[in-house]
Amino acid sequence: MKLVYKCIGKNMVVKFIGEIDHHQSKTVREEIDSVIYNDNIKNIIFDFSNVDFMDSSGIGMILGRYKKVEDKDGKIFLVNVRGNLDDIFKISGLYSVAQKYNTVSEALEVV
Amino acid sequence: MKLVYKCIGKNMVVKFIGEIDHHQSKTVREEIDSVIYNDNIKNIIFDFSNVDFMDSSGIGMILGRYKKVEDKDGKIFLVNVRGNLDDIFKISGLYSVAQKYNTVSEALEVV
Amino acid sequence: MDNINFDNYMHLEFLNKSENESFARATVGAFVAQLDPTVSAITEIKTAVSEAVTNAVIYAYESKIDYIYISCGIVGRDVYINVEDKGIGIPDIEQALEPAYTTKPESERAGMGFTIMQSFMDELTVESKTGVGTIVKMMKSIEE
Amino acid sequence: MDNINFDNYMHLEFLNKSENESFARATVGAFVAQLDPTVSAITEIKTAVSEAVTNAVIYAYESKIDYIYISCGIVGRDVYINVEDKGIGIPDIEQALEPAYTTKPESERAGMGFTIMQSFMDELTVESKTGVGTIVKMMKSIEE
Numbered sequence: 206m207k208l209v210y211k212c213i214g215k216n217m218v219v220k221f222i223g224e225i226d227h228h229q230s231k232t233v234r235e236e237i238d239s240v241i242y243n244d245n246i247k248n249i250i251f252d253f254s255n256v257d258f259m260d261s262s263g264i265g266m267i268l269g270r271y272k273k274v275e276d277k278d279g280k281i282f283l284v285n286v287r288g289n290l291d292d293i294f295k296i297s298g299l300y301s302v303a304q305k306y307n308t309v310s311e312a313l314e315v316v
Numbered sequence: 317m318k319l320v321y322k323c324i325g326k327n328m329v330v331k332f333i334g335e336i337d338h339h340q341s342k343t344v345r346e347e348i349d350s351v352i353y354n355d356n357i358k359n360i361i362f363d364f365s366n367v368d369f370m371d372s373s374g375i376g377m378i379l380g381r382y383k384k385v386e387d388k389d390g391k392i393f394l395v396n397v398r399g400n401l402d403d404i405f406k407i408s409g410l411y412s413v414a415q416k417y418n419t420v421s422e423a424l425e426v427v
Numbered sequence: 428m429d430n431i432n433f434d435n436y437m438h439l440e441f442l443n444k445s446e447n448e449s450f451a452r453a454t455v456g457a458f459v460a461q462l463d464p465t466v467s468a469i470t471e472i473k474t475a476v477s478e479a480v481t482n483a484v485i486y487a488y489e490s491k492i493d494y495i496y497i498s499c500g501i502v503g504r505d506v507y508i509n510v511e512d513k514g515i516g517i518p519d520i521e522q523a524l525e526p527a528y529t530t531k532p533e534s535e536r537a538g539m540g541f542t543i544m545q546s547f548m549d550e551l552t553v554e555s556k557t558g559v560g561t562i563v564k565m566m567k568s569i570e571e
Numbered sequence: 572m573d574n575i576n577f578d579n580y581m582h583l584e585f586l587n588k589s590e591n592e593s594f595a596r597a598t599v600g601a602f603v604a605q606l607d608p609t610v611s612a613i614t615e616i617k618t619a620v621s622e623a624v625t626n627a628v629i630y631a632y633e634s635k636i637d638y639i640y641i642s643c644g645i646v647g648r649d650v651y652i653n654v655e656d657k658g659i660g661i662p663d664i665e666q667a668l669e670p671a672y673t674t675k676p677e678s679e680r681a682g683m684g685f686t687i688m689q690s691f692m693d694e695l696t697v698e699s700k701t702g703v704g705t706i707v708k709m710m711k712s713i714e715e
């Protein structure tokens with residue numbers, strides 16, 4: 206699993222490539238957190254278009270980042286969420302703290 | 317594994333799609349043999365462009381068809397043979413009874 | 428898992444390393460593929476297996492290296508999957524099954540593992556004994 | 572397989588059905604993937620496993636339903652694979668290893684299984700006892 210990101214002002218767009226599970230999420234969260242800290246990121250847009258697999262470790266990882274930006278009124282956006290991931294987000298109640306948009310640009314319009 | 321074929325006169329072009337192993341080769345050989353018999357096939361061109369995997373069961377299957385057309389001076393042609401398959405054909409000495417060509421049309425020119 | 432009546436059956440053992448989480452779900456996925464399920468059904472099974480295996484990796488043996496066991500039996504279009512460890516066990520199974528309950532919030536566990544297993548599989552039973560181990564038994568019927 | 576010194580280890584058991592041949596090689600392939608081998612190295616390992624498993628399916632138990640066992644251990648960049656059955660055994664191992672030797676020419680076996688295992692793996696040893704079973708032990712070093 207690889208992670209590609211770009212920062213646009215206080216917004217970070219994170220694109221995952223591969224599988225998000227417990228094994229992978231350890232390194233991923235460290236990578237994201239250092240950017241949040243160094244670039245003073247407020248909002249995070251997670252792009253799932255290239256995620257082949259995700260389990261509840263992904264939920265923990267997203268919630269963990271939400272807690273990092275919550276204090277500064279930051280928001281979490283989820284884009285390109287396909288069938289199975291949408292089920293997992295619904296089951297786990299993630300949409301009560303994160304918003305789903307179709308594309309990265311749609312999410313960037315509302316941040 | 318699927319099998320697509322077309323007959324051009326006494327020549328049969330067989331294209332394999334998927335994996336050729338012991339489990340798959342049982343049905344494959346019956347399908348080919350019924351065409352050899354019904355259409356009085358002499359030469360067979362095996363096209364490996366869509367083979368994802370093959371083991372020595374494939375060698376047995378090819379040699380078996382060779383024996384069916386050998387009596388009527390029929391020939392076996394192997395086309396689109398990639399790395400690992402080429403190794404298996406070399407190791408097993410298959411090129412002493414079958415000829416390798418790059419494409420189906422090249423093989424059809426010499427039959 | 429009593430395998431006498433299964434049309435097909437496999438058993439897998441592997442070390443409780445986190446890199447084996449993807450291996451474990453891929454193996455079950457490859458075994459179940461013989462029923463030619465939809466991509467969605469395969470993904471649900473792989474997700475449920477990933478949850479159960481991840482729990483065994485994280486909770487069962489603490490820092491000890493030990494084995495995780497998966498059995499998978501197919502009868503008709505029903506897939507039975509057991510994920511087992513011989514670890515510390517779950518003291519209160521009912522509580523563990525509650526959504527958002529986790530004993531490792533500090534490791535960013537969401538407590539949604541069992542909830543996802545229940546949603547994606549048709550049946551789920553958890554057998555566990557403190558100091559003896561845990562067996563997660565799951566079943567899913569694959570549509571034609 | 573003595574697993575005490577392996578960095579990672581798995582053991583797989585499955586019924587001797589021909590539909591499990593693809594499952595078995597896929598499983599070993601998925602396990603070895605952690606070393607990030609070339610496509611060519613993975614294909615060679617999968618081919619060797621397919622040969623050994625196919626032999627166990629065809630020869631070991633005649634028409635009886637029984638188990639085939641695979642162990643796979645990784646140490647450094649060396650992959651050790653054992654394929655085992657508790658079947659009829661091989662009376663003359665040296666003869667069995669000869670290219671083109673097969674006891675089932677009528678089933679279109681080419682007698683090239685062991686030859687391909689030897690070519691694609693770095694080491695091959697066959698242990699067999701009539702009426703007890705057969706173990707094919709293979710090793711391949713994966714280049715960085």
Ligand SMILES: Nc1ncnc2c1ncn2[C@@H]1O[C@H](COP(=O)(O)OP(=O)(O)O)[C@@H](O)[C@H]1O
Nearest residue numbers: 482483486523529530536537538539540541561
């Ligand atoms: N195999 C296991 N061995 C010991 N405890 C377990 C095991 N599986 C689950 N548990 C316990 O059940 C709790 C709930 O599990 P789960 O719903 O999967 O959430 P999570 O994995 O996010 O903690 C875990 O936090 C853990 O305390």
Ligand SMILES: Nc1ncnc2c1ncn2[C@@H]1O[C@H](COP(=O)(O)OP(=O)(O)O)[C@@H](O)[C@H]1O
Nearest residue numbers: 626627630667673674680681682683684685705
């Ligand atoms: N697991 C096994 N149990 C019993 N006999 C075996 C086993 N594996 C191989 N053999 C014997 O060794 C011979 C040679 O095997 P191999 O080189 O793989 O060729 P093939 O599979 O085409 O017959 C087989 O024909 C069979 O008689």
